[in-house]
Amino acid sequence: MTETIRVRFAPSPTGNVHIGNIRTAIFNWLFARHHGGKFLLRIEDTDRERSTREAIDALLEVMAWLGxxxxxxxxxQSSRQAAHLQAVDELKSKGLAYEWGEGDQRPVFFRIPTDHANLHFVRESDEECVLELHPDEKVTISANGVSYFLKSKKGKPMPQGGCLAGFRGARLLDHQGALLxxxxxxxxxxxxGGEDAVEIxxxxxxxxxxxxxxxxxxVKGKLEKPLDSLKDFVIVRSDGSPVFHLANVCDDCFQRITHIIRGDDHVENTYRHLFLFAALGQxxxxxxxxxxxxxxxxxPYSKRDGDAYVGDFRAKGFLPxxxxxxxxxxxxxxxxGREKMTREELVEAFDLGRVRCVASQMDPVKLRDLNGQYLAxxxxxxxxxEIMPFLQAQPWFDENRPDYLVAIVKLFQSRLKTLEDVREWGYFYQRELEICVPPKVLRKQFKDETVLKVLDELRDALSHLAEWSAAAIESTIHTVTARHGIGEGKLNLAIRICxxxxxxxxxxxxxxxxxxxxLVDEHMKQGICQIPALLQSTT
Incomplete structure (x- = not known):
């Protein structure tokens, strides 16, 4: 590409930032960085009631967090309203914008042009299209377009409509084929020019x-849509404020955007925007x-399916x-086949040609695993x-033991999936034992009454160890379990629970x-006492 790539992320900040929106930003950013182009941010804040300062600040913070x-x-966008309305005047002067409706304050519509000679994106078919109309309903043709009714399978009228440009040259026939x-x-x-609507x-x-x-x-390849399925569309509301279609295209022109990368929910808008660009001479x-x-x-993935906002993942301890x-x-x-890639590797490899043209399923498990790789x-x-805010939120955390914390972090780093996992470290600090295991696991581990007796014996043996080390603890456990004919490791889960x-x-x-x-001795003492009651409550 010889031209300077200019892309934009153009969100409407009205609340939390959805992962779908931020993925669009990421793809734009990667595309710009890969081609040495420019990545621009446009805040489409024309909805003054919903586009609050808080929502804008939340967006900016999320973008900064993700780099x-x-x-x-x-x-x-709100700063460019005068330019948007100036564009409307230009369109009116070309006969491509008009007021329509009742009352003194009427919305302004964009008229899809009927002359397509210089519009490379309009293709005319050689085959004649025939629409079977509902015979009991009238066809209305006005400056705002063509309104008609098709007949459903049950014979009921189905209202339809389209722009004049889509039906240019259309012939309306009666039962005998006579031209109406x-x-x-x-x-x-x-x-x-102002002639009254025609009703047939x-x-x-x-x-x-x-x-x-x-x-x-x-991404999707060749896309097309029948022109007769498009209607002239509103570009200025009756209150005088520009509509998304107009503001979006005007600002893309102003920012000299070369590539628009956005969600496929905007495909329908693109068919309209092509006409606006051409009408504005762009x-x-x-x-x-x-x-x-x-x-x-x-x-569509939403909050009902789980965490859907960037802030959710940040709060749960995912790394940016x-x-x-x-x-x-x-x-x-x-x-x-690569999955874990640095930002530099992503920039180097990113190409729109490798974007899938079908929907992608959100997989929280895969995300957790990838996050775990980064944490490791x-x-x-x-x-x-990174973990400190999550630890400080726990009532049991003691900040006055930094060396102890370092040792815990080293022990668990390879096992962490999210920063939030540190909530499970309470047993390193709490004197009171809290047994939180599924009842099924508890019953399976302690169904043999002798297990608690062996644990009590193990507790006593551990208390007499000359050296408190992992090797000495392992050796002692093996000695005690072997004495009772229990294989190596068979009792480890019961010991862990205690x-x-x-x-x-x-x-x-x-x-x-x-x-x-x-602490181990105290927990084992409490566990041996608590487990019988817990077993009884689960039966």
Whole structure:
């Protein structure tokens, strides 16, 4: 690409930042960085009631957290209203904008042009299209378009409509095939010039050469839509405020955007925006529409399916580089099987040609695993810094034992999936044992009454150890279990429950060594006493 790539992320900040929106920002950012182009931020804040300062600040904070730096000052769309309305005046002067409706204050519509000679994105079909109309309903043709009714399978009328440009040259026929009305260029000009709407009854068939609005999407390939399915659309509300369509296109022109990368929920808008770009004398940018993020049922992923906002993942202890990496792979791949990739590697490999053209399913388990890989490789000092807010939120945490914390972090670093996992470290600090294991696991481990007796014997043996080390603890456990004919490791889960109150964790012997003789002894004493009552309550 020889031109300077200019892309934009243009959110409407009205609340929390959805992962689908931020994935769009990531793809734009990667595309710009890969091609040495510019990544711009445009804040579409024309909804003054919902676009609050808090929502904007939340957006900016999320982008900073993810490292999505932009190359020019953010453009606030609300600051360009005068330019938007000036564009309306230009469109009116070309006969491509008009007021329509009742009352003194009427919305302004964009008129889809009927002359397509210089519009490369409009294709005319050689085949004649025939619409079978409902015979009892009238067809209305006005400066605002064509309104008609098709007949459903049950014979009921189905209202339809489209722009004059889509039905240019259409012929309306009755039962005998006689011509009732023809939408000639002259008829269109009379309607646009102010002639009253035409109402035709008795029409059963409308025939015309169908035209298509078409463009080549950089992700989805060739896309097209019948022009007769488009209507003239509002560009200024009755209160005088510009609509999204107008403001969006005007600002893309102003910012000299070369590529628009956005969600595929905007495909329908693109068909309209192509006309606006042409009407304003601009060449439309290249388009790339990204498929949606979906749940297991193939529906758009939302808060009902789990964490859906960037803030949710940050609060749950996901690292920004892990979330960035995962969202990049949600709909794109480097083609060589790599999954964990640095930002520099992603920039080097990113290409729109490898974006999937089908929806991508959100996989929280895969995200957790990827986050765990990042945590495992994090420098110890940064990991301690990252986990500190999560530890400080726990009532049991003691900040006055820094060396103890370092040892715990080293023990668990390779096992962490999220920073939030540190909530499970309470047994290293709490004197009171809290047993929190599934009842099924508890019953299985302690169904043999002799287990508690062996644990009591083990507790006594541990209390007499000359050296408190992982090796000595392991040896003692093996000696006691062997004495009772229990295989090596067979009692370890029961011991873990008694010592930590959990059925998961780091290496048992290392955990016990780190906890210390006194705390292990106290927990085992409490566990041996608590378990019989817990067993009784689960039966």
């Amino acid at each position: 999505l730096d932009y190359d020019e000052a953010p453009l606030y 009305f023809e939408l000639t260029d002259e008829a269109i000009q009379r309607l646009i 009854t008795g029409g059963v068939r409308m025939c015309f050469h169908r035209r298509f609005v078409t463009f080549t999407d950089l 060449t439309p940018p290249a388009y790339a529409h990204l498929p949606m993020i979906v749940n297991k049922q193939g529906k 580089e892990a979330l960035f990496n995962y969202l990049t792979l949600l709909g794109w791949s480097p083609g060589d 490789q994090l420098p110890l000092d940064r990991l301690q810094k 010592v930590t109150g959990s059925n998961t964790g780091a290496g048992l012997y290392e955990t016990m060594e780190l906890m210390g003789r006194e």
